[in-house]
Amino acid sequence: MKAELGESRGKLTVTIIGAGGTAGSYITDRLLKGDYNVLLCEKDEGLIRLQKKGFKAVEMEKAVPISDVVIMTVPDDKISDLSRIIVPLMKRNATMILLDAAAAYIGDVYLRDDCSFVIAHPCHPQLFQEQESAEAYRDFFGGVAKQDIVIALLHGREENFKIAERICREIFAPVVNCYRLTVDEMAILEPIASEVIIGAASYLMREAFNEVVKHGVSEEAARAFLLGHIRILLAVLFEESSHKISKAAENAIRYGCDRILKPDWRKVFDTKEMEEIIRKILKPTE
Numbered sequence: 001m002k003a004e005l006g007e008s009r010g011k012l013t014v015t016i017i018g019a020g021g022t023a024g025s026y027i028t029d030r031l032l033k034g035d036y037n038v039l040l041c042e043k044d045e046g047l048i049r050l051q052k053k054g055f056k057a058v059e060m061e062k063a064v065p066i067s068d069v070v071i072m073t074v075p076d077d078k079i080s081d082l083s084r085i086i087v088p089l090m091k092r093n094a095t096m097i098l099l100d101a102a103a104a105y106i107g108d109v110y111l112r113d114d115c116s117f118v119i120a121h122p123c124h125p126q127l128f129q130e131q132e133s134a135e136a137y138r139d140f141f142g143g144v145a146k147q148d149i150v151i152a153l154l155h156g157r158e159e160n161f162k163i164a165e166r167i168c169r170e171i172f173a174p175v176v177n178c179y180r181l182t183v184d185e186m187a188i189l190e191p192i193a194s195e196v197i198i199g200a201a202s203y204l205m206r207e208a209f210n211e212v213v214k215h216g217v218s219e220e221a222a223r224a225f226l227l228g229h230i231r232i233l234l235a236v237l238f239e240e241s242s243h244k245i246s247k248a249a250e251n252a253i254r255y256g257c258d259r260i261l262k263p264d265w266r267k268v269f270d271t272k273e274m275e276e277i278i279r280k281i282l283k284p285t286e
Helices: 022-031 044-052 060-066 076-089 158-171 183-214 219-237 247-260 265-269 271-282
Strands: 013-017 037-041 069-072 095-098 116-122 147-155 175-180
Touching: 013 022, 013 060, 022 037, 022 158, 037 060, 060 076, 069 076, 069 158, 076 095, 076 271, 095 158, 116 158, 116 183, 147 158, 147 183, 158 175, 183 219, 183 265, 183 271, 265 271
Parallel strands: 013 037, 013 069, 069 095, 095 116, 147 175
Antiparallel strands: 116 147
């Protein structure tokens, strides 16, 4: 349900910062179906999108002080500045939920000893996970398809962490597993592994497709051949299939790694380099 100011009626009051954005809209739609008093904070274009959906925004300075939970659905590079404005407004024992570990990993989230801070992120439906319907099979983000989530307590009380976990399970439902990690482990997963490495590798695969088409292979044939090979190779490498990679294919993969990958690519997992990478991602102009 949506609440106006002062209508808590014994229910948790949850404020969504950035409620008109992509993540904010998704979370708003989910939590409005739950048993919460939901307050929406937004400005500029996001405010216009909220109004078009018939929602009323509440001023942040009025919503945050009465909220049990504040969810930050703003771009990662805005977390640092906004947390310095919002956290001082939070009432004692309130909880902030962040959707990404990057800012927290480099110490860019403003904290308070009397509040709790939780980070959660969806895993998205796994490539080889069985789904219950054709609609779920085609759901790549999550929300219809089953997925897992990861979550970490950045700072604060265990009781508040459990409340945040319950809310996150509802946001990203249907959730199969909720894996509790450290903040460092979440940063290793994203942005380092999932974006810096796997994102780059995925982009490379798409570029390879473009080059194949550029060299005369039809898009239909290239798509069928390459997506099929991507699937079987990943199935073998992640032990989803008992098939074996041929010796010739192993030689080709070894050549490709030597030709394309930098020998020191694993250094992106070093603590110092992780910090440098994340700072460049969040503050590219500095």
